[in-house]
Amino acid sequence: MGPAAVAELYSPPRVTAALPRPVCGQQLHRSELVAGSTFDLHADVDGVAWDFSKPGDRKRAIARIRAEEPFLVVGSPPCTMFSRLNVNLNSHKVGKVEWDERWRAAVVLLTFAAVVYKIQVLAGRHFLHEHPAGATSWTHPAIVQLGAREGVGAVVAHQCQFGLETTGADGGRAPAMKPTRFMSSSPAVLEALSRRCLGGHAHAPLLGGTRARDAAVYPPGLCEAIAQGAAEQLRRDKRASVLDIAAASASSLAPILDTRAFIAAAERGGREVNCDDAQDRTKDESEELATWAAKEVYDEITGATLPPKLVQQARAEEIKFMLDGASGSAPSSQTAGPRLGRRPSAASGWTSTRATRPSP
Ligand SMILES: [Zn+2]
Numbered sequence: 001m002g003p004a005a006v007a008e009l010y011s012p013p014r015v016t017a018a019l020p021r022p023v024c025g026q027q028l029h030r031s032e033l034v035a036g037s038t039f040d041l042h043a044d045v046d047g048v049a050w051d052f053s054k055p056g057d058r059k060r061a062i063a064r065i066r067a068e069e070p071f072l073v074v075g076s077p078p079c080t081m082f083s084r085l086n087v088n089l090n091s092h093k094v095g096k097v098e099w100d101e102r103w104r105a106a107v108v109l110l111t112f113a114a115v116v117y118k119i120q121v122l123a124g125r126h127f128l129h130e131h132p133a134g135a136t137s138w139t140h141p142a143i144v145q146l147g148a149r150e151g152v153g154a155v156v157a158h159q160c161q162f163g164l165e166t167t168g169a170d171g172g173r174a175p176a177m178k179p180t181r182f183m184s185s186s187p188a189v190l191e192a193l194s195r196r197c198l199g200g201h202a203h204a205p206l207l208g209g210t211r212a213r214d215a216a217v218y219p220p221g222l223c224e225a226i227a228q229g230a231a232e233q234l235r236r237d238k239r240a241s242v243l244d245i246a247a248a249s250a251s252s253l254a255p256i257l258d259t260r261a262f263i264a265a266a267e268r269g270g271r272e273v274n275c276d277d278a279q280d281r282t283k284d285e286s287e288e289l290a291t292w293a294a295k296e297v298y299d300e301i302t303g304a305t306l307p308p309k310l311v312q313q314a315r316a317e318e319i320k321f322m323l324d325g326a327s328g329s330a331p332s333s334q335t336a337g338p339r340l341g342r343r344p345s346a347a348s349g350w351t352s353t354r355a356t357r358p359s360p
Contacts, residue, residue, distance in 0.1 A: 004071035004234050005036025006227070009061075009113055012040050014218040015074050015226045033231050036070045041078070052112050053105055065116060072186065072230045073120050075113040076130040081106035082137035107140070114142035117185075121149065126186040126233060128226065133179035147183055153190050154183040161195035162221035166204050174204035188236055192229030193222075 006016055016035035039050045039061050051057050065073065080086050081103055091099055117127035129146075131137050133156045138144075146152060160175035168174030182193050197203075 003032045003034045004230075005034050005068060006072045006074060006230055007036035007065065007068065007070035008038040008040075009073055009075040009116060010039065010041055010077050010109065011074075012042065013038050015223045015230075018220075018223045018227050033071070033227065033234060036068055037064060052109055058112055062116070062119065065119060069123065069125065070120075071234060072126045072128060072189070073116055074128045074130070074226060075116065077109045077113045077137075078106060079131050079135050079137065082110075082135040083132065084134065084136065110137055110140060111142045114146055117146055121146075121152070121185050126184065126189070126230075128182060128184040128186065128189055130180060130182050133181040135181075138181065143183070149185075152183065152185050153187065154181055155190045155194040156181050157193045157195055157222075158197040159219060159222060160197050160201070160203060162225060163219040164222070165219070166206050168202075168204040175201050176206050177203040178206055186229065186233040188233035189226060189229030192225040192232070195225075 003022060005022075006019060008014060008016055013035065016038055019033055019035040021035040039052075041050060041052070043049050050061060052061070094102075113129065117129060120127040129143070147154060157180050159178040159180055164176045164178055165173045166176040177197055182190060184190050
């Protein structure tokens with residue numbers, strides 16, 4: 001297994017820029033965090049622009065993520081169409097057909113990110129999704145359902161705490177608050193990002209011109225926090241897997257120990273052996289195993305422990321929507337209510353057997 005890579009979806013190298021990039025032939029250990037692939041809409045490190053409105057590009061990206069198995073995928077889908085301000089300012093300036101087209105494109109990118117996140121979670125790896133705290137995308141079914149998964153959490157961070165600056169009213173640099181919500185399967189990353197402004201400085205708004213471009217850049221402090229959180233998560237996951245292995249070998253020894261006790265008791269004299277107890281224990285174990293097996297089958301988080309056939313089937317269903325017909329089934333502003341409403345999850349093609357609960 002190679003080193004633990006961080007991949008970035010929809011952005012030039014930001015977090016990955018701060019990480020070592022593996023050189024061809026270099027041996028790196030899994031405990032080392034390195035720069036993985038970036039899937040940029042404009043141009044990735046190899047100068048390739050990804051067009052995720054095309055099923056072919058989505059397929060290629062998924063194949064690459066499956067092959068590279070990044071430890072963490074950081075995703076920041078374009079958010080303009082999920083901004084109430086943008087909708088209020090611009091929806092009347094373009095025709096309905098054009099607006100619907102933009103909306104569909106934005107939903108495809110958001111949903112594709114959610115598919116990638118789900119692949120990560122099913123494989124026992126991690127994702128970090130970022131969008132403005134006030135974005136309407138947080139009520140999209142794909143995001144709500146992901147947030148409802150066990151082990152997935154979200155925090156709101158104020159980017160001034162990570163050094164985000166913009167041009168102030170006086171022309172100088174001033175802190176920008178930019179409340180941002182992060183959703184992740186990694187508690188350590190969320191802990192690292194959980195910083196809110198305590199006041200003590202004046203914020204400059206991020207609107208228009210160069211200020212909007214400032215908002216598209218991660219301040220170095222934010223990249224560092226994500227990298228530190230990912231490194232800590234890597235340590236925790238390694239510890240957990242060591243404990244899992246220890247627990248697994250302990251439980252595989254248990255039947256042997258039971259048998260030895262049984263034989264020892266039998267040798268001490270048949271009457272001391274309580275066969276009813278032994279039978280009860282066997283019965284309990286069978287029931288426990290049956291329950292355990294059922295739990296495993298339906299546990300979407302530990303997808304890797306499912307029978308391979310079921311995994312394949314679930315993955316096929318889940319990915320089919322993304323690879324084949326996503327752009328055709330994205331909502332129009334009509335079906336989406338007042339331009340930004342939610343759409344029925346049944347139509348989203350997003351497959352989940354879990355009940356949805358509101359995001360925090
Ligand atoms: Zn602040």
